[in-house]
Amino acid sequence: MSFVPGQPVTAVVQRIEIQKLQQGDNLILGFSIGGGIDQDPGQNPFSEDKTDKGIYVTRITPGGPADVAGLMMGDKIMQVNGWDMTMVTHDRARKRLTKKNEGVVRLLVTRKSLEEVVKQSMNKYPRQ
């Protein structure tokens, strides 16, 4: 998941679709995010590379929409509804996720276990 500056980022991602839940006046998704280009990347407990300034999922409300959709703690969010999340400030990430006129968010998330699964499957069936 580390990136080389100047090169396009490649990652194995999972598509997760979350339906927003109406709670009172707000539409909530049921998870918390941390990170951003204006934050200190060294304090991120979930990132492999401590210079990674991406947006990470730090907490999932059990039983909430994100939990139901299969989002896991420690996931790095790469895209939200097509908007890039790898190089955004924390506030912009929050705004992208909490747009009032969107009822559904489609996230592209990556996690380490995904990479491993793909590697394992590649090893099982080596290229011919």
Next chain:
Amino acid sequence: DSTPERSRDHHKSRSKDSRSEKSVTINMPPAEPLLGDSAVRGEPVQDDNWGETTTAVTGTSEHSLSQEDIVRITKDLEDSVGLDCRRYLTLTLTVILGLLVFLTPLAFLVLPHLLWPEKLQGCGTACEGLFISVAFKLLILLLAIWALFFRPPRAGLPRVFVFRALLAVLVLLLVVSYWLFYGVRILDSQDENYQGIVQYAVSLVDALLFIHYLAIVLLELRQLQLCFSVCVTRSTDGETRHYNLGQLSIQRAALAILEHYYCDFPVHNPALLSASKSRAAKHLAGLKVYNVDGESGLAHSQSRAMIAAAARRRDSSHNELYYEEAEHERRVRKRKARLVVAVEEAFTHIKHMQEEEQKKAPGDVMDPREAAQAIFPSMARALQKYLRTTKQQHCHSMESIQQHLAFCITNSMTPKAFLESYLTPGPTLRYSRDHWLARQWTLISEASVTSGLKDGTVFLLKCVDFSLVVTSKKIPYIQLSEEYIDPKSHKFVLRLQSETSV
């Protein structure tokens, strides 16, 4: 209350003149006892019958000339005679050496002309130049020696200055060796080369100037660089000050410290110590040790038992101290308030007259002293009471108070400025000479007094009433290293880790 005063006269021989300064000469305050008596004993109330029952000469009061004072005065006389002798001896030796040093080059130049004038070769402009240089160098040397060595001495020290003695010996050696060479090479052989002789004399003067330079470095410059921090504590009341000194011998350090003492330390007030002494006396007064088994003498175990018993005893002396101090504080503040009001009111009666007004109203114009005497009675009582409460009354005589008042009026000072010198105790120098209590100090030191100060040197400066304990600590060796920071390397990043729930 004349009876107690008369009997007091018998006991105190010197108090007459002191009492005339301190006694109240005004009629207004009714039946107020004299300033300065009996407060040393700490009693707030005068006992009218004490004159009849007291028979001994009190050696502890400061206004009586007791046996201690007589001993002290004779000791002063004896020591001052001894010191003067030594001072004059040093002075004569220095003058002889100075004359020798000054006249030697002149002798070198003049002797050939006297002894073998016909054989001498004339020398032209080079010699004249050398003559001028000799003349000016000798003048500078004369002034420099006067500046460094012939100043009036500020103090008398117990031992001789080691460096000065060494320098004198060095100069003497130099001059003697020059004379030796002169005698052998020039006088005996009757050298005709006068220019060489003049150059010889010039070299002597140069060498003397260099020695003088060495003297400046050793005596003046070496002590300017700070090396030691000394802590000076007064043994009676614990007043402490810290001073920074350079590399000095113990006696010169003691001299520097004493000069600072007179300028910095608040004046020593023995009247303030009586309270703790009485408390200490009460601690041990209650217990007595009885020998049941018939052993004689106070064994070690017995004194230990006494200390243990005293510690276990539930005495309430701390209670007494607390309430006594609170009461005293309250009393002082009350008296101070009364004093401030009285002084402010007194000052309103006086106006500084301007020049133009002086010509208009010639009647009833007073000079500062008369003005002070005019307004003094209205504040005298409040001031007396305040001084007595703070136990300062022996430091200020009537005369000195009136003088100070005249001084303040002349310089248009406010009542607060006038009172400042009575509210806080000032340094010892501010008070009159007889309150300095001693100018004779004894240096008590385990190390030799001409040895230099070292880390952990301890010595005592004792005078008759108290002693100053001095400890020195060396300023540590500092290892300084350098680190270069590129100005462009100052970059910042936010250390936020906000977590937002969405």
